[in-house]
Amino acid sequence: GAGVSQTPSNKVTEKGKYVELRCDPISGHTALYWYRQSLGQGPEFLIYFQGTGAADDSGLPNDRFFAVRPEGSVSTLKIQRTERGDSAVYLCASSPHQGAREQYFGPGTRLTVT
Amino acid sequence: SQKIEQNSEALNIQEGKTATLTCNYTNYSPAYLQWYRQDPGRGPVFLLLIRENEKEKRKERLKVTFDTTLKQSLFHITASQPADSATYLCALDNEGNTPLVFGKGTRLSVIA
Numbered sequence: 001g002a003g004v005s006q007t008p009s010n011k012v013t014e015k016g017k018y019v020e021l022r023c024d025p026i027s028g029h030t031a032l033y034w035y036r037q038s039l040g041q042g043p044e045f046l047i048y049f050q051g052t053g054a055a056d057d058s059g060l061p062n063d064r065f066f067a068v069r070p071e072g073s074v075s076t077l078k079i080q081r082t083e084r085g086d087s088a089v090y091l092c093a094s095s096p097h098q099g100a101r102e103q104y105f106g107p108g109t110r111l112t113v114t
Numbered sequence: 115s116q117k118i119e120q121n122s123e124a125l126n127i128q129e130g131k132t133a134t135l136t137c138n139y140t141n142y143s144p145a146y147l148q149w150y151r152q153d154p155g156r157g158p159v160f161l162l163l164i165r166e167n168e169k170e171k172r173k174e175r176l177k178v179t180f181d182t183t184l185k186q187s188l189f190h191i192t193a194s195q196p197a198d199s200a201t202y203l204c205a206l207d208n209e210g211n212t213p214l215v216f217g218k219g220t221r222l223s224v225i226a
Contacts, residue, residue, distance in 0.1 A: 059213065
């Protein structure tokens, strides 16, 4: 079956620009997570949705980062006024239901801020 | 502060041998511990989950142990194959909806 998909796979943007990264979770999965992974590091948690609401956004580094999931399926991570330090791979994961522990990851979006 | 360490950044072993990867943590009491595999350019893939009251979990050639006294998990791949070459990540998982806390990973290379 279809896994988690993320678009675009690569995004190059200039410092100061606005970007949107999209995640399509596995159909029927209610939990959705965003992580950021820098080279040589493990994924770092950003935000978690249960349904449409952000259940935990404690990992968002500052108010330039924002994410939505308006209909409880597709999610968009939005980054304003991008900085070079935002360059990383942004990973999305979904999980079947609130009690499920394992997460299913997408391939990620590689963001490069020049 | 909470800390999770995967002791080896890279591990090279000969095909057919058992690979053992270590995950240590401090200032944390996870209810579960998960292991993921990540290939270059791809997202992590879930392998195994072990609960705090389980000592050992097996799946085919994989075995995970969890020692909450030592605050350590060991991940074993028996009869290793070149196709097992990848980065392996451990992740701490608490009760409820708290996010996973990942280690940096260990890059395993199985040499034919």
